[in-house]
Amino acid sequence: MTHDHPPPPPAADRKVLGHPVPRIEDRPLVTGHGLYAGDVSFPHQLHMRIVRATNAHARLVAIDTAAARAHPGVVAVWTADDIADVPPIDFRDPSAAVLKPYRQPVLARGRVRYVGDPVAAVFAEDPYVAEDAADLVEAKVEPLPVVMDAHELGEFETGHGTEPTVVRHSFGDIDAAFAKAHAIVDLELTCGRHSGVPMETRGAIGRYDAARDVLELHGAAKVPHRNKETLVRMLGRRPHGLHLFEGATGGGFGIRGELYPEDVLVLLAAMRLRRPVKWIEDRREHLIAANHSRQQHHRVRAAVDAQGHLLGITDEFFHDQGAYVRTHGARVVGRTMSMLTGPYKVGAYRAVGHFRLTNKTPAATYRAPGRYEGTFVRERLMDAIAQRLGIDGIELRRRNLIPGAAMPYTVAFDEPGAEELILDSGDFSALLDKALVHFKWRDVLADVTRRRAAGEAVGTGMAMFVEESGRGPADGAKISVDTDGVVEVVTGGASVGQGFATAMAQICAEALGVDYQSIRVVHGRTDRIAYGIGAHAARATVMTGGAVNATALALRAKALQYASELLQTPADALDILDGVVRRRGGEGGPSITLGEIAARVKPGAELLHGREPGLSAEAWFHTDHTVFPYGAQFAVVRVDRDTGHVTVERLMIAYEVGRAVNPMMLDGQLVGGAIQGVGGALLEEFTYDHDGEPLSATFADYLTPTLRDAPPVDVLIAEDFPSPRNPLGLKGGGEGGINAVGAVIASAIDDAIDMPGAVTRLPVTPQRLREILRREAAHP
Amino acid sequence: MTEKLDITLNINGRNHAIRVEARKTLVDAIRDDCGQTGTHIGCEHGICGACTVILDGEAVRACLMFAVQAQGKKIRTVEGLAQGDKLHPLQAAFIKHHGLQCGFCTPGFLMLAVNALERNPEIGDEELLDVLSSNLCRCTGYQNIITAVRAAAAEMRRGVLQQAGAPA
Numbered sequence: 050m051t052h053d054h055p056p057p058p059p060a061a062d063r064k065v066l067g068h069p070v071p072r073i074e075d076r077p078l079v080t081g082h083g084l085y086a087g088d089v090s091f092p093h094q095l096h097m098r099i100v101r102a103t104n105a106h107a108r109l110v111a112i113d114t115a116a117a118r119a120h121p122g123v124v125a126v127w128t129a130d131d132i133a134d135v136p137p138i139d140f141r142d143p144s145a146a147v148l149k150p151y152r153q154p155v156l157a158r159g160r161v162r163y164v165g166d167p168v169a170a171v172f173a174e175d176p177y178v179a180e181d182a183a184d185l186v187e188a189k190v191e192p193l194p195v196v197m198d199a200h201e202l203g204e205f206e207t208g209h210g211t212e213p214t215v216v217r218h219s220f221g222d223i224d225a226a227f228a229k230a231h232a233i234v235d236l237e238l239t240c241g242r243h244s245g246v247p248m249e250t251r252g253a254i255g256r257y258d259a260a261r262d263v264l265e266l267h268g269a270a271k272v273p274h275r276n277k278e279t280l281v282r283m284l285g286r287r288p289h290g291l292h293l294f295e296g297a298t299g300g301g302f303g304i305r306g307e308l309y310p311e312d313v314l315v316l317l318a319a320m321r322l323r324r325p326v327k328w329i330e331d332r333r334e335h336l337i338a339a340n341h342s343r344q345q346h347h348r349v350r351a352a353v354d355a356q357g358h359l360l361g362i363t364d365e366f367f368h369d370q371g372a373y374v375r376t377h378g379a380r381v382v383g384r385t386m387s388m389l390t391g392p393y394k395v396g397a398y399r400a401v402g403h404f405r406l407t408n409k410t411p412a413a414t415y416r417a418p419g420r421y422e423g424t425f426v427r428e429r430l431m432d433a434i435a436q437r438l439g440i441d442g443i444e445l446r447r448r449n450l451i452p453g454a455a456m457p458y459t460v461a462f463d464e465p466g467a468e469e470l471i472l473d474s475g476d477f478s479a480l481l482d483k484a485l486v487h488f489k490w491r492d493v494l495a496d497v498t499r500r501r502a503a504g505e506a507v508g509t510g511m512a513m514f515v516e517e518s519g520r521g522p523a524d525g526a527k528i529s530v531d532t533d534g535v536v537e538v539v540t541g542g543a544s545v546g547q548g549f550a551t552a553m554a555q556i557c558a559e560a561l562g563v564d565y566q567s568i569r570v571v572h573g574r575t576d577r578i579a580y581g582i583g584a585h586a587a588r589a590t591v592m593t594g595g596a597v598n599a600t601a602l603a604l605r606a607k608a609l610q611y612a613s614e615l616l617q618t619p620a621d622a623l624d625i626l627d628g629v630v631r632r633r634g635g636e637g638g639p640s641i642t643l644g645e646i647a648a649r650v651k652p653g654a655e656l657l658h659g660r661e662p663g664l665s666a667e668a669w670f671h672t673d674h675t676v677f678p679y680g681a682q683f684a685v686v687r688v689d690r691d692t693g694h695v696t697v698e699r700l701m702i703a704y705e706v707g708r709a710v711n712p713m714m715l716d717g718q719l720v721g722g723a724i725q726g727v728g729g730a731l732l733e734e735f736t737y738d739h740d741g742e743p744l745s746a747t748f749a750d751y752l753t754p755t756l757r758d759a760p761p762v763d764v765l766i767a768e769d770f771p772s773p774r775n776p777l778g779l780k781g782g783g784e785g786g787i788n789a790v791g792a793v794i795a796s797a798i799d800d801a802i803d804m805p806g807a808v809t810r811l812p813v814t815p816q817r818l819r820e821i822l823r824r825e826a827a828h829p
Numbered sequence: 830m831t832e833k834l835d836i837t838l839n840i841n842g843r844n845h846a847i848r849v850e851a852r853k854t855l856v857d858a859i860r861d862d863c864g865q866t867g868t869h870i871g872c873e874h875g876i877c878g879a880c881t882v883i884l885d886g887e888a889v890r891a892c893l894m895f896a897v898q899a900q901g902k903k904i905r906t907v908e909g910l911a912q913g914d915k916l917h918p919l920q921a922a923f924i925k926h927h928g929l930q931c932g933f934c935t936p937g938f939l940m941l942a943v944n945a946l947e948r949n950p951e952i953g954d955e956e957l958l959d960v961l962s963s964n965l966c967r968c969t970g971y972q973n974i975i976t977a978v979r980a981a982a983a984e985m986r987r988g989v990l991q992q993a994g995a996p997a
Contacts, residue, residue, distance in 0.1 A: 078932030081867015299933030546931025724970030748876035
């Protein structure tokens, strides 16, 4: 059911939707009252500590837990044998059967497959005691050969190799495209292993209420409703007997809130030990146990005509999944290839993604999954084509952009089951023009040219990209007004710190006619609403926002009908302003507050005349299609040739979002995402030695950007093409900031050192850049 | 290692009499034994600064100290910044300038900045950036944190001037 919605009004014609208003989340957070996972405690709780594998690949011969069990204060120690009835961590969505053998068991069975693999769980009266006892657990192992490079194949277990599947996406006649090419450009490109690394580590608190037979998981995030479905399946609970609770969440970025072994363990232990069980991850654990991401090696080729038009692209890549297939299955591989062509019109395409297991921490989605990688590959390719044909990079891109007149534009693949992309609306070229003017790109180039002439190693880079957001199928909301006039919005969304509550409050306030600051927004609670899509893939504002808008409009109609009867005035002559219903366009005359109406529709009230009591409504938003925001990014960098250090002087992002709910928060998402992207481009990398020992297990080794690494980021938010796919015209804003940062920094470094195509691997650490410069010095 | 010691921690002017092992970190004692959970734990190896508190006038990492070492000292945490309903200028500036998203690093940044501005209200911008670069944030990209701290610094200086110039 897809139909086009008319463009919604701009912010200037609205009271609060579209305005940069302060967040309703902030006051508790700046006063120390946010309830993060670590702040949740229950009386008589136990503390869990995980014993983790110290070998990257080994056969588990025996696990001696006797000393740990005998340690004072220890209540139980579990290994796989103690939970033999529990299945491995399941996929969230139905996945290919070939992936099933590769799911991660809750505790390692038979083999350990990465350093950090949970081997045993210790439950004790005190967290320090749990840690002491965990040190006493001895796992006897026989080391097995490790696979540390996704190009190598090994054995996962007898009968199962380390390549569970190869994913293919293609369209058009690729052989014909290459046969008629004027030039063929081929590149080998590598994206490093890095991840979201939120400031709050993971945490999970399990609690069993035997009186009501309800099992509770606190510290949930991202997708509480979806994780509940998985847990219900895995634990054989009835849906009403298992609930998830999200408090404040200290950053998500795609990795937090996935279902991990520790979540399952605290629930099992709460049930079986009959005491609440708390687990808080330490930072070393986080860096070796929470999802990694991004590591891919691409061999990409383009066939172009003499003008640089993309006749065909082939890409074969190796995705380093790590030791197990986690909740997403092979989705990142699929997304990498389905979005690889991005904003360009490509005649023919053939992508082959090798989904390979290695003896590293398992990988999954991190902000702009598959797109940070894919944009790096595609835009490196565009730079290389421009260089080969002697065409300006911006001009080359412009020649290949899908024209605005072609929207909506469908990218369909030949393979059965490969989801087509329907780019809903926009004009890539128009955004590029707007960005070049806004950022005074000509002046930027002139300045850089002047500095280069003076001997500085400075350079610029640019890239275009497409994002994806607002995947359906549906989301619902419930809104009620209490007798004090306070509005409660109950959603199945989730907040990972992005300002979800404020966005929902603004949407509700605009539709209903109340002060957004007085609205209470409920999220991440499966006991308050049965369905929810959570906060991932830039979905929350589009999907849950759509549901809140529909529900607030239904509630408004209801309130106006009651007010009409009470005030003896036709409903269409009434308006709601700051929670007060009065005659449209006049200050005088009779009025009634929403709270007063709520008091007049209590059970048994005369006014009801057979209608259901209460001032409340429930409604849904349905969609079959995702929406596609898009953007252009630019960078200016300076290279220190002696040290190999790269200083990012400036980043610029132009981003089309249809309609911004809150430009201040959107700017925050784009800037924050951009700086995370700088980390993946220059600093962040999970490295291992030859035996699979992780070498990036502290913040001294895994470097995230500090304030000194963070350049100013200029943001241009465009609202020129509201999405016709939803009534508010929204396109998601969470992932655009990071998407092209690897691409533009790579391009700008090439330019700064005057070596086109020099950067083929992220992150560009000082060591790697020095190596590039040394090679150049040796073979100028 | 189970012998426990009786100590008193003075947090935001209130005494907390607690029994802790000698190995218990200050941040664990503040959170778990004194119930002041506004101070967060981000890395436990002194790099991220989420656990920053002010101890006798110095911003310190509460994960790198033992609780027993803080006995007899005055500890200030994020819970002590607002006076009743009135937010500290830095808290108000973080809200106004969108200096936080998930809020997890925020208490640490607030205590770091409060300490820097109290020690030297005329602190230069370079020095301020140096101080602020000692904590990690993963959401904001830092720009709005810098904006918020600069704005609060200006306001705090104005407040001091007004107080000094106000008629008795």
